[in-house]
Amino acid sequence: MNRWLRSYALVLLIPIVMMLVVYFQTKQVIEDEINRANTALLSQLQQDIDGHIDYTYRLSEMIAFNPKIRQLMRTPENLEAEDRITMVQALTDFKVYNNTNRYVDHFYVYFRTGGFVLTETSYYDTPMYYDLMLSSSGLALEEWKRFLEQKYRGQFFNMQEVEGQAAAGILFAQSLPIDERNTPLATLVIELNEERLLSAIQNIQSYNQGKVYIVDGSNQILASSEKKKQGPRSFDQLNGDLGVVHSRWDNENVVISYIQSNRTNWKYVYVLPSRLYSEKAEYVRNLTLLTLFIALLIGTVLAVLLARRNYYPLRQLVRALAERSKLDPHSALNEYDYIEEAIENTMDRNNEMNQMLEKQKNVLRSSLFVRLLKGRIQHDFPVQQVMSEYKVAFRSEDFTVLLFYLEDFSGFFRQDETDAEKKREFVRLIVSNIVEELTCQQHQGWMVEIDEMLACIVNFKSGTGPEDAKQDLVRIAEEAQRFIGTRFHIYFTAAVSTLHRSVAELPAAYQEALEAMEYKMLLGTQTIIFYDQIKNQGMSYVYPMEKEQQLINYVKAGEFDQAKGVLDEVIHFNLSEVNLSIEMVRCLMFDMISTMMKAAIEVNLGQSELYEENMKAIQDLMNGVTVSAMKDRMTVFLRKVCGHVESKKKSHNFRLKEDILDFINDQYRDHNLSVNTISERFGIHPSYLSRYFKEQVGDTLTDYLNKLRVEKSKLLLLNDEIFIKDICDLVGFYSISTFIRLFKKYEGVTPSSYRESSKY
Known part of the structure; x- marks a missing residue:
């Protein structure tokens, strides 16, 4: 039952895991959506402010290239009437410039040579403008003049850092003339409208309750929606044109979204506390936890009920098996293992019985085939009916016997395998399976072991002619020899009988194969011998x-x-x-x-x-x-x-033998040539000469001399014009009778018979 509970618990775990995955994915989606919305608002803010920055650049160019301003930059310290008229004309142009954009709050031009300031509404000398506009900011006159006399190339500044004011704002400073590379003659200062600039920032702040910053290229704050500075603000980690980073400000985790301006190097930054993300995802978390709790409660109850219900049939099955089986139910780890073991035990016993029956059936079938091959079946024996019980059905009445004699199979086994009978049985199994498979490709074949050999009874399919049958037998035998020899290093000789037309003729076919197999002595091993080759054999040999x-x-x-x-x-x-x-x-x-x-x-x-x-x-x-x-x-x-x-010949004087043989070959025609005359010629004793000659040549001296004279006479007998009596004298014989007797002794025929036979 514990397995059932674990299974149901595992099934219940799947939706729980899925719900947790959904929760974390939902949380991530919420964070992504918030970041995407913040980025969109920042992009809108960037486009809006970039438009006004573009106007600031254009305004600075219009003022810088205004001919009246360029004329005033070169006036002396004491203004004349003409200079004042030019100044009035410049003020008229300034009023027109200021009415075109609502973000520019105020601008003025400080003329270094004349020491006066020209705003969009009036003319002031430097001390007067300071007293009216900047004295309350806490910035000293000299510090202000020092700021104005520096060289600028269209730079933006935080008003709090430059003028020391408490209010936030942005200044734009440009040295005039723009194309002048030497000491500037005037300085243009444009103050951006603080309230209108921050109104766009506050729109984003009110959306998500965060803080918005405008940062220049050196990561200095130009403008901020933060009313009171809480601590140091670092923007060094803002890399790239767009992104979201996590940081910690004022002991609180924050998410910083930023975008960089395409027009300037400013960055528009939106800082949102991380807790706001959690607040938006808290509802999803609570709903997920509640759902998980309910699912666990209901799932647990259902798991217990269903496990008890499903376990009851299993328990009954185990009890039934325990009553009929000898296996102990407590020996297994669980009920399923016990059932599996009981089934496997039953199947093993069943397989053993089937294998034993199949083995007995094969033995009986092989025995029946052996009896057929040896002619031990009675005429009234129902061969077809008995064969059908062994799943053997003959396709036709055409049969042939292939006999296999195993020559060598040592290359198939390792040297440490010494069980000869086991090796032979294994080899027989391999050969039998392969030959039966090759035979059954077109016909039928059954392998049996008989007389220390293997016999294959081939039953041809209907309509197979004698020539086709022989070609198929050649193919089967050659393919078996090639494949088995190459693959398994098993070599054998095959003998093939002729084609027979009934089952009753199988003994004759087997005898033919046996007779053909005997001819492996003549034709060699590892060959294929057909009975047709040897059935017409001669019964005498020629060995004259x-x-x-x-x-x-x-x-x-x-x-x-x-x-x-x-x-x-x-x-x-x-x-x-x-x-x-x-x-x-x-x-x-x-x-x-x-x-x-x-x-x-x-x-x-x-x-x-x-x-x-x-x-x-x-x-x-x-x-x-x-x-x-x-x-x-x-x-x-x-x-x-x-x-x-x-x-033996080399054990004595070899030169003496050669001299004696040369002497005999020269003097064989002499009737008086004998052992005594030769011994006198070489100065040795006759008995020693006879013994020495026999040892060196193998024949006695007399036999050698007679054989030599017979060999010489055979050449003369080929000429019919020389009489046999004359030939006797020419080769050194005393009498014709002695010549005829010795010739017949060595050649088997008389000289006259030899002469007659040589004519043919």
Whole structure:
């Protein structure tokens, strides 16, 4: 229930905050409106007084350029009749000037040379004007004359500061003539009408009960509506042409609004106590507080009532859940957490059950597919009906089996992950999901695990022809190899069966894929093998005795390059020219391994080393290692044997061997050439020669000599004009029978048969 109360309190807080925001905004608006009104009044005052100041400037110019005044400025101290007539004419002009503006109260011109004062009404000498006009102000005559004799260029002054009067007013002083740069000849003084000037100021004062000031450019007060000066007044903070600043005067906070004249550098200032702002906003504040109090009271009562009303169903729901659930209601922070925990607990149990059912369903479906692939389904078994229970519906009667053998996935896992079964299961899941997704783009596909491999049963959509089906299978297999290999570093070999026309033929399709997969030994790993490629295979290989003997001879002689050439030639011919079955390929590999073992035994390679290499080669063949890998292994073994033979040859006098071989090659035609004749020729014992020759060459000296004579006879047999008996004599044999027997021993055929076969 506390949560309900907090929720309602939060809802109630929103209008309260909004009302406070409205109050402060309203207060700000009131202050802005007051400041805007004050600024408008000051602007009006500024425009009004600026107009009169403009008139003051024009009046000073009219007097300064009046020809009578300019003439009087140059009169001597003693006035003559003509000067007095000029003076009367000037007074007439003054009367006209003074009637045009009501703000000019009085003006006069002090003539320094004549020592007299000319006003708008009369003529006075200097002492007389002082006695009549200024003696009561407390200003001394000499001080007044000193003020008049200074040089001015249209300046305004406060009358209280200049004349010492108690009344407020503004003086305007201008030295004459205006264009004179030397000592002035006269001084014009214009007194602005104090009452009329202050009447405009009092209009603003009466509007808001504030005080109005006129301040010059040096922040000195020229005029003020303040009757009694209370304390120092500072206007230094008034910067700019227009603005509002806050200050403190006479222990009271004030708001100062000001505007600067466009005609002069005067500022018109209006000072209003800050409390007047508060008085205008106090009503809004009181109304806001009253509204807040009422809203809090009503909101609190409604919050309690509604919380109790809404909490009752929640309490009943918690009690019902507590009766049916094993969870303790007091274990949760609140009722909602308890309900959420109870629902999550129920959902978790439900998800576990669904996952278990789904897993069991997948296992049963996979088991059914495996039985289909292995042909363990009875003919009367309702395949379609059972498959529909697993949400499997065949689109057509066209099926193909794709078989995947995982070659390498070590690059997908970290080195510290050692659970092999878990890694393999994860890899199978990745491959299955991706292959099924690629297959289902156009057709249907279901992945199952069978015989340590993954099989995909592809069901083509209706109307798919054999060529289109094969193209789609190529696309699926290639895209799977590319994406899975690039993205996950998982590499596999794929085998594809032919297209079959019913579910009953799935076992045949699976067998075809198995047979095609066996050919990864021949075609290499990480390839795509189609059953069409291997279904017509040859059942015999070509490995003639001649090539076998050549391989043995080269090995015994330690000639690795020639021996490897024979090995490559036999393998290349059988794999490219003869389309062998995989069984025949294994037989060929076994045969060639046995040949190399014979050669190794004849050169006396260690028996333990032979046995180890033989067992490795046989194990590789049984495990389905590729032909390329077997060829590399045999090449390594061949290099080892040839290297052993070569090292034995180099253990004795290599030059002696070369000399003996050269001698035999030159004298092989001699019928008497034998071990004894050769040993006599080189001065060594016959038994040592036989042992030395066998060790260096790999054959006995007699075998080597007979093989050389047979090789030379093969060249002569190509010429039909030479008789076989003559060839026997030419190559050094004693008799024709010996020649035929040895030729058949080394070449497998008689000399005459060899001659006949060479013609074709």
